[in-house]
Structure formats: C-alpha cells, structure tokens
Amino acid sequence: MSKYDELIVELAPRKFQRYGKIWTTGLIIVVILGIIAYIDQIIKGQEVTNMRDYVLWGVYISNFVFFVAISFVGSLGAAILRLTKKAWRTPLVRIAEIIAFAAIIMAGITIILDMGRPDRLLNLFIHGRLQSPITWDVIIITTYIAISLLILFIPLLPDLAILSKYFEGKTWLSKWYGFFSLKWTGSKKQWEIQSKSIQIVAVLIIPVALILQTVDAWLFSTTYRIGWDSTNFGPYFIAGAFVVGTGGLISVMYVLRKAYHLENHITNMHFDKMGRLLVFACLVYLYFNINEYLLPAFTAPKAETEHLDELFTGLYAPLFWFVTIGGLILPILILIFPKGRKPLPLFIIALLVVVTSWWKRYLIVVPSLLHPFMPMQGVPESWHSYFPSLHEWAIVSGTLAMALLIITILVRYLPIIPIYRTAKEQGILETDKEGQL
Amino acid sequence: MKKEKGLSKQDSGRRKFLKMGIFASGAAVTAVGLNVFADDKTTGKKVKVMTTDGKTVEVDSGSLEKESCCNSHAVSNEEAREGMPGKKFVMVVDLSRCRNALKCQDSCNKNHFITGHNAWLKVYNMRESADTAPYWMPMMCQHCDEPACVTVCPVDATFKRRDGIVLIDNERCIGCRFCMAACPYSTRIFNWSEPDQKAAMEAADHSPKYSPEHAGSPSIKGTVDKCDFCPHMTRQGKLPHCVSACPNDVFLYGDAYEDTVTNGSGQSYRLSKLLEDKAGYRYLDRLGTHPSVYYLPPAERSDDFVDGLENYTEFESVRKPE
16 A cells, blocks of 8 residues: 555544544534523523523623634634645644634524524514624624635545545445535646635635624624723734634644544644644733723723722632633743643643633623613512523533534544645655646 | 694694694693593493502593503504604603602503513612712613614614604514613613513503504513603603603603603693703713703702602512512
8 A cells, every 4th residue: 555545544534433422422412402402492582591681691692702703713823824834734724624614603503592583583684784783793704604614615625536536435425525526636727726716715714704703892892881892802802712713723633633643643843833822822812801901990980990890809700810810821821831832731721721711701791791880770689690591501502512513523524634735745645647636 | 722833734634643732731631541521432330540649540431541542543664663753752850859659660561561570661779979869760761862772783673763762673673682782771671581461461451462652562572672752652642651650740751842841740841941940961971872861960859868768679670460
C-alpha cells in the first residue's frame, strides 16, 4: 500500500466504536428530553419557564448569545488562517468550520425557542421592519448560516471525490460522496473555480462574522437598560466571541485527536499556537471587560452603581468572579507559560473558558433585567429573581446536545483532516496522467 | 353640548360619533357604563352595579349600557392602526392628589379582564432618596412620541398612531418581548400562559371580540399586553376607565390640540396652563421618549402618604376573586 493510500485509510471517516456509540446515544437522549420539554412549553405556554415580566429574557437568550459567539472563531479564524496562508492551519480549519456551522444553526433554532408565538415565525418576513435589531439579526444569521455552509463545503469537494472512490464497495456511501462531490475530477478548470470561490467566501465571512457579533450586541445596547446601554458592546461581544471560539476549537480538537489518534496531524505545535491565540484573545477581552465594568464604577449614577455592586459583591458576585477569574485571568496566567500550552493543560483551560463563557452570557442578560428604572412592585415575590426552571434547563441542554450531535455526525461522515491538502503538503499525492485523482 | 371645534369638514362625519367634545362639557360626569337617562328601555329587572366612588347601587337593567357596546363600535384593523385624525391624546396625573385608593387599578383590571399577576396600571410607592418624602405614583403606558418599544418591534405589531396612542396588534405579535426590554417604564406585561378570562368576561356580560383598540378583550397567550389609553371608550365620547374611576380626580385626560384635559368629575382644564402652574413634568423625559403622560409634582398634598399604605400590596396588583 502506498503512503497515499495509507493516508486515506487513516483519515477517511470511520464507524464509531463503543465510546462513539455511547456518546451519540447519550446526546440523542438529551435532545429528545429537550424536545419533550419544548412541546410541553408550547402547550402550556412559557409559564413553564421562570422568566416573568421583569426578567423577560433568560437562559434561552443567553444560550443564544453563546451559540452566536462560539460560531465566530470557527469561521473567522479559519478565514484569517486561510487568507494569511498559514500552512499549520490545515488540520484545524475543517474542525473550526464544523463547530461554526453547528453553532450558528443552533443559534437560529434557539432564538425561536424563546418566542412566545413560534407559529408566527413567518411574520418576521411578511411584516418585517428594517429598523428593528431583530430584523438585522434574522438577516445576518441566515447569511452567516449560508456562508459558513459554503466555507465548509467548497474546500471539501476534492476529499469527497477521494472518498467516493475509496468507498466504492459500499455503494450507498460512495454514491452520497459522489453526489456531493459535484462530479469533481480535479481538472484545472475546477481547481480554478474552487480556489476563487474559497477566496471570495473567506473574504466575505470576515465582515459578516463581525456584523453578526455586533448585531447580537446591539440587541441589548439599543435599549435603555442599565448594563446594556453601552457603546462598548459591539467590540466587547466580538472580543468575547474570539475567546469562546478559540476555546471551543481547542476543546474539540483535543477530543478528536484522542478519539482518532491524530497525533501525527494535530501536533503539540498546533496546541502551542492555539494557546498563544487564546492568550491574545483573553487579553483583548480583559481590556474590554475593564472598559465595561471598571470604568462605569467611577462615574456611575446610583442605579448603575447598584447593578455593579450586585455583580462585584452582591448576589451575582460568586458567578461574576468565577467567570472573570476562571475565564479570563487564570487562562492568561497559565497560558503565557509554554508548559501551560501543552495539550492536556490547554484542553482543561479551554474547557473552563467555554463553560465560563456560557455563564458570562447569563451574567450579561439576567442581572440587567433585575434593575429596571421603575421599582419592582405589584408582582409576586418570585418575579423579583430568576433562575432557570427545569423546562429551561432541559431545553437548553437539548440545544447544546444538538450542537454536539451535529458536530458528531459531521465528524462521522466528513474527513476532519483534509485528505487532499495533507497529501499534497506531504508530497505523496497520487494522480493519473492528466493530473486527475 | 357637543363642541366640535377645530374640525375640518371632511372629517366631521367620522368625527360625529367620536363625541370628543363631551370631554370639554360638564355633562360628561357619567358613571362607568351607566346611562341613567335612557328611560325608554326599562325592563323592570334590577341589577347591582358599582359607582365610581365604590358604592353599590341598584338600577334597572335597561339603563345599563352593555360593556360589549364597544364591540359594535369596533373599528377595522386599518382604522385601529391609523388612529383618530386631528387628535393628540394626553393624560395628566396629579401626584398631589393620589392616596393609593387603587380604584383606577381595579377598574382597569376589570374592564380589560386582567386576570394575570401584573396590572397594566400600577400605583408605585415611590421615594427618590432618603431625603425626600415618599409619594404614590400611578404608572401606565406613557404612550411615548418616541416609543422605544415601537422602534425595536420586528413585525410592526406594536405601533404608534397619529393620535399619539401606542397599541399592540396581538394577532401579529410574535412574543419576542424585545418591546418589554426596550420600555424604560416597565409597563408591558406578557401572557405567559393561556389567559383565564372566562369568569371575568361572564361577570361583565362581555363577549370577547379582538381589537387592538380594546386590549385584553381577549388577551392572547404568548403575546404582550399593556395599557391602551382606552380608545374604545374615547370613541364613545367617554373617559378612560382609570380616569372616571378615580375618586380623587388624580387623572385628567384629553386632547393636546384642544389644549384641554378633563378629570373624572368632569372638570376641564387648560393643559398648558395646568402644566405651567403646577410645574408638570414627564417621567424619564431625559431618555428622549417624549411621553404623552404628564405628572404634576406631589406638592401640597390632599392626603397623608401614610393613609395610602393601607391599600398597598407589594406583591399584588391584580386582586384575585376569593
């Protein structure tokens, strides 16, 4: 067997072993529980949540913001790495694109879960008004879904052709790969079209991703609410997305390296480089956090002081400091040392970053709603506070499991390390006389 | 009796039944839904009703104007969105007279069939700082001229009319609650579950028919409700429920173009003079929302603040039937 064939065997999608099956079954169960909870919410109304007239947005919206955020580096990082032609990117780009795609699809679904009348979804298109930030969000999310699908799909074409050939015995798999490879033969003309398309999409996704994060921030900063009404919010959200995206990518690449024994492809060097990227992202985010929390503490009017006090020393202080120290300060302190950027410690830090980033969105959404301009009066006492209900936890867990399930399915059927490109870089590519695969 | 000043000719036909001039006339001292002069419909059947000052009286059922009267006047959705031409509805709330009697809230809850846990009109126990005296502050939708809620609504479900009223089309609302996040006055409430309005509507002999002009009739699950400034009453030449229910004449309602506001006792005032004499202000005006509701400061108060505490319930604004 030639080196090229060996590489294909190594990188071609494989059936799940025991752990893969358990993992997938577990995810499916969580998704089903989430769907059951959602159906119950449809029947009974959002009374089953712990949201009420003061905390009118809760964990659904913070989870939505989390998905939007994590979809960021998946694509932007990939696009930048592509455009800067960094060769070390090859084994990481596709993983990033898969995460981005799964996350943005789930962001779109999550926002619907929060709607009181999901049956009227089409009103957004029938009666849509351009002045509403939600309309901007609808436009930018659908655009981002399309672009992140394209940036995942177009570079896949040569690999799909290779896999169609590789699975020739198993007719249905081979047929599907053949179908999606769009009759890829590797002719010069096809290469030209493909590289031009990738170039266009990679350039396009950068402004779209920046707008996506910014519009997401504007959902909050276009209101008068204390803690949201901030001109800092757009870049603050972009920086936060940079952090959680990098953290998400590191976590997934570590798991895949372990599960598929990809140590030859995803090396310590990759972890080191991603670790540096994460430190950089955290430093930028720290800067914006100081702008967002420390600066207002100097000039804040009474109401804002109350809000900040609640975060610094009050009810939300444990969560706030967990998120700030665990998600920002600790990663910076550990990852500036080369030892901290070894795969295992980096993986643990990256997981911590993802978890704290999820709670960070919760802290952005919920405490502000508990500080309205009017005093909270005339409503049941339970409306004065918020913690997600069982239904909300089930539905949110369902969306997170669904995102992981999409990633899992894509990983099962797509070559996570680009085969063609890797072969070319290693100089072991085999083509026939016409240069075709 | 009816003053129809300032009307253009082409408008007057439509305007006739608005009977807006009745505000300016002293004869508008009508009790809620009572028409004691309609002697031609005597049925001999007596019914008990509650008057504005909370007394229960027995009257002939024929003299009652059905609450569902508004349904017969119900305007088309287009008209409800357009509003009444040549009008600019405003309200004045005299904080010096409010003693938290809560008749406004009761009447509002009753006539809008509010059965949830959060009233559209709330009387806040307000205190700016430790150095200032507390006071009672009725707060309802401020019908802003720069409504933050309307700006953010993605589907034009909440809209601003030419007569200044901000309404919600509950048959279009998608329940995203962005308007609630945007409103600095916390006056919007959400129907978290299927509203249980059957008993309330039966008690009022009201048959539900949806119109944005009569919010809450019925309320719709998964959509947002709020104070509608009672255009269903205005169209009949009547004052909003809270205004006529208030025993203390805290509320005044009228047309800014006519520069006239009328209180529940039927006394009319020049709006501009009232605001100037009593230093009227608009709440959170610094935000640029330009509310249609003016407040007169709680100076030279008619009652002691403490007396209002008797009615004050921190955790309840919609009284539940026992």
